[in-house]
Amino acid sequence: MEDEAGPYQAIPHPGTSWQPQGEPTRLPHEYVRGGTAKLLTLFHPSSGQVRVRGVTCCTNAVLHPWMQQTLTEVLEQLPVATVLPPAHNRSVWERWQAGLSVRFTLLEHLPPLRLLLVLDNLTGHKTPELVCWLMRQGIMPLSTPVAGSWLNMAESIQRILVRRALAGHCPNSAQQVIEWLEASARGWNRAPTPFVWGGKRQARRQRARARRHPLAGSGAYTLQVLQ
Template sequence: MGSRGPALPQLVLSDVERQTLEGWSRRRSTAQALALRARIVLACAEGLSNMDVVRQLRVSPPTVGKWRRRFVEHRLDGLADEPRPGAARTITDEHVERVITATLEQAPPNNDSHWSTRSMATAMGMSQSAISRIWRAFELKPHLVQTWKLSTDPWFVDKVRDVVGLYLDPPATAMVLCVDEKSGMQALDRTAPTLPIMPTTPARRTHDYVRHGTTSLFAALDIATGTVISQHQRRHRHQEFLRFLKTIDANTPPELDLHLVCDNYATYKTPEIKTWLIRHPRFHLHFTPTSGSWLNLVERWFAELTNRKLRRSAHRSIAELETDVNAWVAAWNDNPKPFVWTKTADEILDNLARYCQRINDSRH
C-alpha cells in the first residue's frame, strides 16, 4: 500500500537554530504569532507529521504546512512576516526631516508663539494627521513649556552636600527639622455654595471668589517621624520667625541638638536672630542654596497641605482658615508619614551637570 499524501520536506535544525526557536517560544516579550511559528517548527523537527502538529498545537493544517515550508526554504528568516501589499508610501524621509527641522529651528510664519499641527501642516503642504504622527514618533510637543532655574549660589555644591548629608545620615543625638513658611495663604470664599459630587457629575464650584485676608504658616517637619510643629503668623518678619524658634524650642526634647534646614530668607539672618541663636547653642541652621527650595523637605509637606486641604476649601475669615489648617495638621500628626530622601549629593550634582551639558550643546 502506497504512502498517503505528499512527502513532507525534510526539516533538520542546527544547534543555533534550535536555541533561537526555543528562545522565541519561551520569551514573554516575543510576539505571540512568532512564538507559535517557533513551536510549529520545533514540533516538526521532532519528526511529527503535519496532522500530529495540528492536534498537538490546535492549529489548522494550512498553518502548519505554510510555516514548515517557509522554514525549509528560508530558515529563521522565513518565520518573519512578509511585506504586505498596499499603497506606496507618500511621506518620505525627506518630508519627515523637513518637519522636524522646521519644528526645532523655525518660528511659525503667522507670528504665533509656537507651531500647531494645523500651522505646520499648512507650511509643509501635508495633512494635519501626518504632522501629528511625526511629532508623536519623535516626542515633539511644541505646545508644552517647562520651567527651570539654575542656582547662582557660589556655595551651591557645599550646601547641597550639607543638606543632603543631614537627610541621609542625620546625627544620632539630634533632631533634623526642615523649616519654612507658607506665606500669603488666602482665606477664600466662593460666591455660591459648592455643589456636591453626583453620579456622572463632579463637584462644582463657582470660578469667582471673595478674599477675606491672608495669613502665614510657619512649619518645622521632623524628617525622622514626619510630625510637624506649626504656628500661624499674620506677618512674616524676623519677629515672627523668632517667635516660631521659641515654639520649636518649647516643643522639642531639651537634651537634643536641633539642626534646622532653612532657605535664604533675609529675616533668618537678622542681628536679633543671630543673637538668639548664640544664646541657644543647641540650634544649628543649615541653609539651602539660592533658588534651591526643592532641597527643603517641608516644601513637600506644604504640597500635601495644598492638595489635600487648601485647594478645595472655602473660608469666610482668616480665623476660620487658621482653625481649619490647625485641625488638618493635628490629624496629620496623629498618623504622620515621613518623606524619605533617596538621592545622594553626587547623584544630584551629576544629574545637574548632564543637564547643563545638554542645554549648552543644544544650539537653541
C-alpha cells in the same frame, strides 16, 4: 526644617473629590476675598512630626518668637547633651560649615551641638540676634542654596497639609483658613509619615541607570551593550 508657606486666600479652592458622573462639584463664581493667611512650619523628617502656626503676617517680629518658643519645646524633649572638650566641641560645629562659601562667625564659647536647623536662604533667617540665639541653644542653622529652597522638605509637608485643608473648600475668612490648616497638621501628627531623602523615586532612577549603557565621551546611552 523650618519654612513659611503662603499666602493662602480665603477664596474658593479647586480640588479633587468623588462625585456622581455628570454632577461635578461646583464652586461659587462670586465671592468676597476674606483676607490671607500664612503657615509657619517646623518639620522633623525622620519622625514625620510637624509643628505649625497659622498667622496673617510673617514679619521677623512674628516669626522669630515663634521659632524660639517652638525650638525650646523641641530641645526640652531631647536627651541631655554630652559635654565635650572645648576644642573637640568646636570642631563638631565647624564640620557643618566645611565647604560653605558663606559662613557666619561661631561664638567664642559654644554649647554642645544638639540640633541641625535647615532654613531657606532668606535675610530674615540670618539676623545676628536670631543666629546667636540659635547657637547659644546648641542649634546649628544651615541655609539651603540660593534658588534651592526645594531642598527644604518642610515645603513638601506644607503642600500636603494645604491640599488636605483647602482643596475643594471655600473658606470665608483668614481665621478660618488658619483653623483648617492647623487642624490638618493635628490630623497628620496622629499618624505621621517619616520622610526619606530620595525615597522610591531615587530608587527607580538608580534602577533605570543600571539598565542603561553609557557611551564614552557623551551623554548618550544604549539599552544594549555595543561591542
